Amino acid sequence: MVDIIIETFSGGLSSGASTAVIFVIATILVAVVIFTFMAVNALVAVYAERKIWAFVQDRLGPMGQGVGFHAGKWGLLQTLADAAKLLMKEDIIPASADRRLFILAPFILFIGAFLAFVALPFNQHLIAADFNIGLLYIVAVSSLGVVGIILAGYGSNNKWSLYGAMRSAAQIVSYEIPVGLSLLSVVMLVGSLQMQDIIRAQSGTIWGFAPNWYLFSNPFTFFAFLVYFFSGVAEVNRTPFDMPEAESELVAGFHTEYSGMRWAFFFLAEYANMFIVAGIASVVFLGGWQSPFYGAMDGAAWGLFWFLAKVVVLMFVMIWFRCTFPRLRVDQLMNLCWKVFIPFAFFNILGVGLWDLFVK
Amino acid sequence: MGIVHGEEMVLNMGPQHPSTHGVLRLKIRTDGEIVTRITPYIGYLHRCFEKHCENVTYEQVIPYVDRCDYLASMNNDFGYAVAVEKLMGLEVPEKVEYIRVIAAELNRIASHHLAIGAFGLDVGAVTPFLYCFRDRERILDLFEMLCGARLLYNYIWVGGVSHDFPVGFVEKVYEFLDYFEPKIHEYNDILTFNKIFIERTADVGVLPADVAISYGVTGPNLRGSGVKWDLRRNDPYSIYGRFDFDIPIGTGAMGTVGDCWDRYYVRIREMEESVKIVRQALDQMPREGDVHAALPRKVRPPKGFVYARTETPRGELGFYIVSDGKPIPFRVKLRSPAFTALSCLDEIARGWMIADVIAILGSLDIVLGEIDR
Numbered sequence A: 001m002v003d004i005i006i007e008t009f010s011g012g013l014s015s016g017a018s019t020a021v022i023f024v025i026a027t028i029l030v031a032v033v034i035f036t037f038m039a040v041n042a043l044v045a046v047y048a049e050r051k052i053w054a055f056v057q058d059r060l061g062p063m064g065q066g067v068g069f070h071a072g073k074w075g076l077l078q079t080l081a082d083a084a085k086l087l088m089k090e091d092i093i094p095a096s097a098d099r100r101l102f103i104l105a106p107f108i109l110f111i112g113a114f115l116a117f118v119a120l121p122f123n124q125h126l127i128a129a130d131f132n133i134g135l136l137y138i139v140a141v142s143s144l145g146v147v148g149i150i151l152a153g154y155g156s157n158n159k160w161s162l163y164g165a166m167r168s169a170a171q172i173v174s175y176e177i178p179v180g181l182s183l184l185s186v187v188m189l190v191g192s193l194q195m196q197d198i199i200r201a202q203s204g205t206i207w208g209f210a211p212n213w214y215l216f217s218n219p220f221t222f223f224a225f226l227v228y229f230f231s232g233v234a235e236v237n238r239t240p241f242d243m244p245e246a247e248s249e250l251v252a253g254f255h256t257e258y259s260g261m262r263w264a265f266f267f268l269a270e271y272a273n274m275f276i277v278a279g280i281a282s283v284v285f286l287g288g289w290q291s292p293f294y295g296a297m298d299g300a301a302w303g304l305f306w307f308l309a310k311v312v313v314l315m316f317v318m319i320w321f322r323c324t325f326p327r328l329r330v331d332q333l334m335n336l337c338w339k340v341f342i343p344f345a346f347f348n349i350l351g352v353g354l355w356d357l358f359v360k
Numbered sequence B: 001m002g003i004v005h006g007e008e009m010v011l012n013m014g015p016q017h018p019s020t021h022g023v024l025r026l027k028i029r030t031d032g033e034i035v036t037r038i039t040p041y042i043g044y045l046h047r048c049f050e051k052h053c054e055n056v057t058y059e060q061v062i063p064y065v066d067r068c069d070y071l072a073s074m075n076n077d078f079g080y081a082v083a084v085e086k087l088m089g090l091e092v093p094e095k096v097e098y099i100r101v102i103a104a105e106l107n108r109i110a111s112h113h114l115a116i117g118a119f120g121l122d123v124g125a126v127t128p129f130l131y132c133f134r135d136r137e138r139i140l141d142l143f144e145m146l147c148g149a150r151l152l153y154n155y156i157w158v159g160g161v162s163h164d165f166p167v168g169f170v171e172k173v174y175e176f177l178d179y180f181e182p183k184i185h186e187y188n189d190i191l192t193f194n195k196i197f198i199e200r201t202a203d204v205g206v207l208p209a210d211v212a213i214s215y216g217v218t219g220p221n222l223r224g225s226g227v228k229w230d231l232r233r234n235d236p237y238s239i240y241g242r243f244d245f246d247i248p249i250g251t252g253a254m255g256t257v258g259d260c261w262d263r264y265y266v267r268i269r270e271m272e273e274s275v276k277i278v279r280q281a282l283d284q285m286p287r288e289g290d291v292h293a294a295l296p297r298k299v300r301p302p303k304g305f306v307y308a309r310t311e312t313p314r315g316e317l318g319f320y321i322v323s324d325g326k327p328i329p330f331r332v333k334l335r336s337p338a339f340t341a342l343s344c345l346d347e348i349a350r351g352w353m354i355a356d357v358i359a360i361l362g363s364l365d366i367v368l369g370e371i372d373r
Helices: A002-012 A019-056 A078-088 A099-117 A134-142 A145-155 A159-190 A195-200 A219-235 A260-284 A300-324 A330-359 B049-053 B061-066 B073-088 B094-122 B127-147 B169-192 B195-201 B209-215 B220-224 B260-284 B337-343 B345-349 B354-364 B368-372
Strands: B009-013 B025-031 B034-041 B304-312 B315-323 B331-335
Touching (some): A019 A078, A019 A099, A019 A260, A019 A300, A099 A134, A099 A145, A134 A195, A134 A260, A145 A159, A145 A260, A159 A195, A159 A219, A159 A260, A159 A330, A159 B009, A195 A260, A219 A260, A219 A300, A219 A330, A260 A300, B025 B354, B034 B345, B049 B061, B049 B331, B073 B094, B073 B315, B094 B127, B094 B169, B127 B169, B195 B354, B209 B220, B209 B345, B220 B260, B220 B354, B260 B354, B315 B337, B337 B345, B337 B354, B337 B368, B345 B354
Antiparallel strands (some): B009 B025, B025 B034, B304 B315, B315 B331
16 A cells, blocks of 8 residues: 555655655555554444443443433444543553553554554555565564563563463463464465465355355365464453453453553554454455455455455454353463464364365 | 472452452462462451440341341341241241241342352353343342342341232242243353363362361352252251252262362252242242231340351351340351351362462352451
């Protein structure tokens, strides 16, 4: 998208402005768009989560009463009101906290999520930068967040936070491996790390009707999808893997001491990370912006719709998990990763290779 | 490679912590995530219950008793009324006995609702908690209809109850029982037989029968360890001898006898049994009669002392009352079942992880109002 903006601008203002200035302007523009999208994503996802929770639990959820800013029909303005409240809250930094690290932590976590959005293709053209190592880049920057979590836990100078941070570090670093391995099986088939290439490799149909997505086209990539999705849920610290912030054990884990807007940044990052995990899953295994009906509903607007629809479905599944499952214990979580997911993912790579060699 | 031992860390859990079920403070020594020692500190909710009792009349003690185990006030009132009546040698009308049993068993269901719901919350499952509260709400509505209060009832008095059943109450209770019985399967589907839940609770925090007995643990916690001991059957008070019901015990179906899962499942089964008892009581209850017939003009027991024990949702609730012949008790001592349950926490939680301590504490189902008194 940066390239497109630069081209448009330099076409329009061919005289005068240097390319460097245009580049900076284009980058800032894209950054603002991404930031806005992240904020809107968090607002919508929090509202959706509360409503879905409520319906699963036989409640109504936020409804809003009367007319006023806090209200809105069906509580539609609830998260907006919450955000306003968080903005106005007193910013408390504990006296014994490490001030610099404490302030820095939420931003690092946020930056990790923010950077990942750069390489996420929303449709055929809508991608901030489609570079040749897109997938590797996303996996790399999205695990940057763990640094923020450790800093938050360490900087808070609170034992509960420290426990949360320690658990989180172990968890995220462990689950990076099955995530990487399951993505690797698709990369092996495509032969490219570029996001748009991966999506284009999934065009066409199999057996004449089903879309040629990696979810369907190869049994081993189907298992890779499952491994990726569950590990992804673990990576973003969602139930049943929400050890770092297990509220009944660790009070609130690494963000126990945070309040107001700093706390909101953690939440913004969490929901952005959910979106990224769901986004990668839909790009790599579900054909990204490709229509499920081959040859029909294929335009750019439809592309955006299909991508978002796939992401929304996967995010719904994550919220559904949270409604249903209890939490695993920290050692059971590690067992699941090292004794089940990783061997399975290795086996999968072998399977994908053999399938591609002999069956296809 | 041997096991690496790091420095021990002292972790202060509570009194303001989401999972200490009130204002309990636990001082936990940890080696990494492993707990090496737990010291419970209690008394944050101390209200001088026993001293208060020595300054008010026998009737006025009942509201204080309500506030001890605030999740099962009916059962507490029942225990106190039984004790004072035993001291006075008072006989209560048949109808009153039935009303008391119905109220107490409904309250037992409500209390177990909270126990299993909060236990689910402790291991991270939020939805079962809200399902339990949805159904508990119906019982509270029934109690509101019965005596106007939803939590602290002051309903069972010495020699009677405060109000007769209102018109239409019996039908409402039947309606509730019909509604509630299938819901138990819902709890089982979402929580009891959930794989993750079993992983978290089976084999965890095993309380062997001999340890349980030596600590004086009673109620569902003792029965979870496989000991068939229920005062409603073993030392029947009131009219419990007339009803046909089972006493569920822990069988180690998912792990070891006496683990958290067993204690949890005993409570689920007890709700079924309570439903049975309420049904029988409603069927047999005489419809006519004055619930105030045996109310004494003045509660003034003769000189002497009494110890009476009843089975509350948490176990054996004992009242030791000394009378010096005045309308004010000389001494009231409450034997709290939750206190004994808490006392064995260190023994059974040692060597488990912090997350398990929460699960074990939840499975013991303590109420701080009763521990601190």
